[in-house]
Amino acid sequence: MFDLSCGIQLRAFRAPPAVDLDSIISLYNNTQVVxxxxxLFPLKKEYQDVIAKDxxxxxxxxTIPMPSSSINEGKKNSPESRGLEPQFIGITTLWGFKExxxxxxxxxxxxxxxxxxxxxxxxxxxxxxxxTFVHMNMHHISLEVYEGNDRAIVLYKKIGFIEExxxxxxxxxxxxxxxxxQMGILVEEWNEMQDSKI
Numbered sequence: 045m046f047d048l049s050c051g052i053q054l055r056a057f058r059a060p061p062a063v064d065l066d067s068i069i070s071l072y073n074n075t076q077v078v079x080x081x082x083x084l085f086p087l088k089k090e091y092q093d094v095i096a097k098d099x100x101x102x103x104x105x106x107t108i109p110m111p112s113s114s115i116n117e118g119k120k121n122s123p124e125s126r127g128l129e130p131q132f133i134g135i136t137t138l139w140g141f142k143e144x145x146x147x148x149x150x151x152x153x154x155x156x157x158x159x160x161x162x163x164x165x166x167x168x169x170x171x172x173x174x175x176t177f178v179h180m181n182m183h184h185i186s187l188e189v190y191e192g193n194d195r196a197i198v199l200y201k202k203i204g205f206i207e208e209x210x211x212x213x214x215x216x217x218x219x220x221x222x223x224x225x226q227m228g229i230l231v232e233e234w235n236e237m238q239d240s241k242i
Contacts, residue, residue, distance in 0.1 A: 046175075047108060050167040052133060054103035057095055064104055065092060067132040076157045079217050080193050100138040100149050100180065105168060106130040133159045136168050138176055138185070147183035149176060160195065169203045174238075177231045186228035190215055197225070204237050205229045 045055040058064050065088045071077050095102050109128050134155030141150060153168060176182045187205065189196050205227040213221035 046103070046171065048167050048171055050162075050164055051108055052105060052164055052167070053108050053130070054105055054136065054168070054171070057099075057102045057104055059092055059096075062088065067104070068135055070132075071134060071154050071156065074156065077154060080190060080196065081152075081154050095137075098139050098141050100140045100144070101172075101175075102137040103135065103172075105133040105136055105155065105164070107133065132156070133164065136172055138172065138180075138182075147181065149180075149182050149185050151176075151185050151187045165196075165199050166202065169199065173203060173229065173234060177234050183231050184228055186226060189225050189227060190217060191223040191225060192217075197227075200227050203229070204233055206233075 045053055047053045068091060069088060072082065107130050109130050134153065136151075136153040138149040138151055151169075151172065153165060153172075155165065173185060176185055185205075186208065187200065189200065191210075206229065207225055208228045209226045211224040211226075214224045215222045
């Protein structure tokens, strides 16, 4: 489990019981989320099999539970104010797939809409990218994003991802054709960014 400084934690996916799978499927049933992440609707068993087979690291994103004495200390807008039980926020993962042998992972982050625009995505992505390059010895991280998902594109660029290509008008989303944009970052680009911050 990784506790991030913004009041959220990343923890490992738990196969039994099915609570984690139910939470993941809830993302794919959210009408605001699904047009931004996929054209498919996964089944629980299929998704669990993909996690077991292809995930380099798969994390559930949730709030950090706090003692009841901390809940009413003026932290009304922070995730800590939500109480003793962790609250599901989303998922973040690095997929290995066949590119693993080339030290290349594919990145994914998905969060429920009520947690957008709070800065969590930046904290999570920075941690995951740094962890991937420093501790997993990857060379290249890539991702795909649909044209029009401007919030995500701004975040990815802020972390250091650059556009590497695009499939033009490749996805039919909400009644129109959208480009699928491929973005990526190399370990040397990440290291250069971190050196410039010192």
